[in-house]
Amino acid sequence: MRHRHRTLLPPTEPPWKKTARRFLIGSGLLAMLYLYVFVLSPASCSSVQKKIDQTVEQNSRAEAGGPGAASDEERTPGKASLNLQVPAEITGETQEDLLVRDQLAARSVSGRVQKKEKFTQSLVRNGVDMAEARRLISAFESKNVFNFARAQPGQLFTLQMSDDGTRIFTFEYHFSSRMKLQAQRTAKGFAVQKVTAPVMAAPWAVGVRIQTNLRAALEAVGENAQLAALVEALFRDELEPGELEKGDTVRILVEKRTLHKKFFAYGPVFAVQLVSRRKGSFAAYRGPNGGYYTADGLSFFRRFLPRPLPGNAPPxxxxxxxxxxxxxxxxxxxxxxxxxxxxxxxxxxxxxxxxxxxxxxxxxxxxxxxxxxxxxxxxxxxxxxxxxxxxxxxxxxxxxxxxxxxxxxxxxxxxxxxxxxTTRQDPLPADQLPAFSRQVEEHAS
Incomplete structure (x- = not known):
């Protein structure tokens, strides 16, 4: 009896399974294509964002003069870099720095205590706002530095204050030949002190050529960092501190004060001449009653700032x-x-x-x-x-x-x-111009 051999054929696959398999394969290919284009590819969004961040970081380091900064030969003088990398908070320009600039623009006032007059009244009579006068006196008396009930007629005081008298920046009261009371405005109020030894003051000339930044250049010749802060604040309307670069020169004439033959503080800055390869040449001279002016008597300070936030991206x-x-x-x-x-x-x-x-x-x-x-x-x-x-x-x-x-x-x-x-603050009064011009010639010589 013969047996018939049957060939076993694989079971026929339903059509819906073939369609599902093709759909899954196609979806997988699309997913891999999406992953490459938008994530793995050098032109992907994430890669482009990373490159942008890296470029911004490198530009920031270069402007700061860091290890990644471009060499001097690679820079093109006269061309400012476009920098959108700005901090979430102000860096290099704290509230103290802003106070320095306002102090430089402030007017100077001298007065004397009169008979049968409280010291608060003496300040108000010389243009100080009543509330500000009380804040100043309270700063001394609350810290037991001095009681102004001891003020005597004829005693001299000098101060720097805003035009409306609502802010005093510096204050000095000559109580006697050996005792002075001094106050300096800070972001937290008044810093006050009593000086009982004679403070010597004399004009001091210093010139530097910048290698990294102004502060380092001045410290390299033995000056205090306070002087760099004064100069940077004076030129803040014209250029940012980071815009000073290698090769720029600065010449300063300032009053330098010493106590017991040691540095005590800087007095007024009489004149500053700055030559910047990027921004040009500037010269500022102190006016007879404070403030700073060009050699022609025009105010060195702008009324309005050119931009409301950090950076130099055009609007x-x-x-x-x-x-x-x-x-x-x-x-x-x-x-x-x-x-x-x-x-x-x-x-x-x-x-x-x-x-x-x-x-x-x-x-x-x-x-x-x-x-x-x-x-x-x-x-x-x-x-x-x-x-x-x-x-x-x-x-x-x-x-x-x-x-x-x-x-x-x-x-x-x-x-x-x-x-x-481009509008400036008020120029020097005409009756002060002749004396001011002679003073400028002396400083320039």
Whole structure:
């Protein structure tokens, strides 16, 4: 009997399984393609972002003169680098630094105590605000440094203060030939002291050529870092400290004070001449009553700052408001352009977080699309020049770009922020020009 051999064929696969397998294979290929294009590829978003961050970091190190900085031959004089890497907080320009600049721009006043007059009245009579006079006296008496009830008629005092008298920056009271009382404004109040030994003062000339930065150059010739802070604050309207580079020269004439033949402090800076390969030449001279001027008697200080945040990225026009938007990286601080009074601070619909400030001369500055507003800032507050009012970011329905929007108007009409920044504070009075010119010639010789 014969047996038939049957060939066993594999079972037929249902059509739906073939479709599912093809779908899974196709999905896997698409997933691998997505992973390569958007993650692994050198042109992927993540790689591009990493390269941007690396480039920004290298540029920051180069500007700081770090190990990765470009050599002197690689730099092109006269060309400023575009740098969007700005800190979330101000670095190199603390509140103390801002006070130094305001002190340099302040006016000097001398007065004497009169008969049957309290010392507070003596200060007010010479232009000091009553509240500020009480704060100054309280700083001495609360620390048991001196009781101004001991003040005698005829005694001399000198001070540097703002034009409106609301801020005293330095104060010196000559109680006797061997005792002086001194006060220096700081971010936390007044630092006061009693000096009972004679302090010697004399003009001191110093010149340096920068290798890394101004502070290091001055310390290399035996000067104190305070002098670098004074010079940097004086030129803050014209250039940032980081813009000084190798080969730049600085010549300074300053009053140097010594106590027991040792350095005690610097007095007024009489003249500074600075030559920058990047920004050009500058010369500033101290006026008879404080402040600094050019050789022609024009004020060395601008009324308005040219930009409200760190960095040097040019602003972009904002067609929705007629203002400009200053691009920003992350959320750097935003500061005022000039002293003024806050008109409004809060949410403003499509403009997002907005701060409006009124300045002298019918000038208004409006800051909008802010990432945040400084805590406690409200309408009616008085703000100083370069005071932080918030941070850059994005809010509202203004153009979708991170930064800070600024609209400046004068008498209701839009004004260019750069045109505004070219205006200077008041020049030297005409009756002081002849003596000032002779003084400039002496300093220049």
């Amino acid at each position: 972009e026009p904002d067609p929705q408001t007629g203002g400009v938007v200053f691009p920003a990286h992350r959320n750097p601080p935003v500061w005022t352009l000039a002293p003024g009074k806050v008109v409004e601070a809060g949410w403003a619909g499509q403009l997002g977080r907005r701060v409006e400030i009124m300045h002298d001369g019918e000038v208004r500055s409006v800051f909008y699309q802010l990432g945040s507003i400084a805590p406690g800032l409200k309408a009616g507050d008085t703000v100083t020049r370069r005071q932080i009012i918030g941070s850059a970011g994005f809010s509202g329905t203004t153009p979708d770009r991170n930064g800070a929007g600024v609209l400046v108007t004068q008498a209701g009409k839009p004004v260019s922020i750069y045109a505004l920044s």
